[in-house]
Amino acid sequence: MQTLAHQPRPALNAPVLVLNRLWQAIHICSVARALGLVYRGRARVVREARGEYEVFSFEEWCADTAEGGDGEPRLHSVSLCVRRPQVILLGSYDRLPRPEIRFSRHQVFVRDRFTCQYCRQRLDHALLNLDHVVPRHRGGETSWTNVVTSCHPCNRRKANRTPEEAGMPLLRAPRKPRWHPFPELRHQASVEPSWRHFLESTGWTPDAAAACG
Ligand SMILES: [Zn+2]
Numbered sequence: 001m002q003t004l005a006h007q008p009r010p011a012l013n014a015p016v017l018v019l020n021r022l023w024q025a026i027h028i029c030s031v032a033r034a035l036g037l038v039y040r041g042r043a044r045v046v047r048e049a050r051g052e053y054e055v056f057s058f059e060e061w062c063a064d065t066a067e068g069g070d071g072e073p074r075l076h077s078v079s080l081c082v083r084r085p086q087v088i089l090l091g092s093y094d095r096l097p098r099p100e101i102r103f104s105r106h107q108v109f110v111r112d113r114f115t116c117q118y119c120r121q122r123l124d125h126a127l128l129n130l131d132h133v134v135p136r137h138r139g140g141e142t143s144w145t146n147v148v149t150s151c152h153p154c155n156r157r158k159a160n161r162t163p164e165e166a167g168m169p170l171l172r173a174p175r176k177p178r179w180h181p182f183p184e185l186r187h188q189a190s191v192e193p194s195w196r197h198f199l200e201s202t203g204w205t206p207d208a209a210a211a212c213g
Contacts (some may be wrong), residue, residue: 017195019046025198026090028185028199034088046087048194055089085196101177103144105130111177112149118168119154127151128152135160144176 016028016034037043045056065083065112117120131150158166
């Protein structure tokens with residue numbers, strides 16, 4: 001154990017991917033929380049080895065840590081030395097997060113990255129407005145595909161005209177945003193290799209993350 005003390009100590013708030021009973025990635029939590037769940041028997045640690053997945057109870061994971069020799073970081077406390085889990089599997093809880101983003105003023109701003117879709121200025125919430133691409137009185141719907149973020153001056157200038165009529169081309173055509181199960185990973189181009197398999201089934205790809213950034 002003497003040599004282990006000299007290894008870098010991973011923080012207890014390092015992220016751990018949480019899978020539900022159906023092995024679907026549903027959440028990211030801290031190492032501390034993950035170990036708590038595993039300790040109470042509510043989850044097991046998942047580890048991939050040569051394309052196979054092994055699951056470990058708390059006791060098994062501690063025993064596996066003691067066997068050691070794989071160079072993975074350990075977590076130390078006064079009475080415990082345990083390998084950091086990267087993925088855990090819950091024993092219950094099947095719920096998947098909300099499958100779509102609800103249309104709202106704020107979510108339109110988020111989709112458009114707080115950028116006026118006409119003059120391309122990125123502005124504070126208070127300086128932005130919603131604009132109907134096809135004006136409401138001409139049948140334009142209040143929907144993801146007809147509402148964009150606009151600054152107040154552009155909103156007034158466009159008035160009751162279409163972008164073509166006003167000569168104000170849109171920065172990009174408005175779309176319904178793709179739901180993302182892990183907003184915290186949106187701008188992250190790389191994740192733990194052990195997470196990839198599970199994240200890919202949620203639609204996450206390194207390319208998509210990079211494109212969002
Ligand atoms: Zn503008």
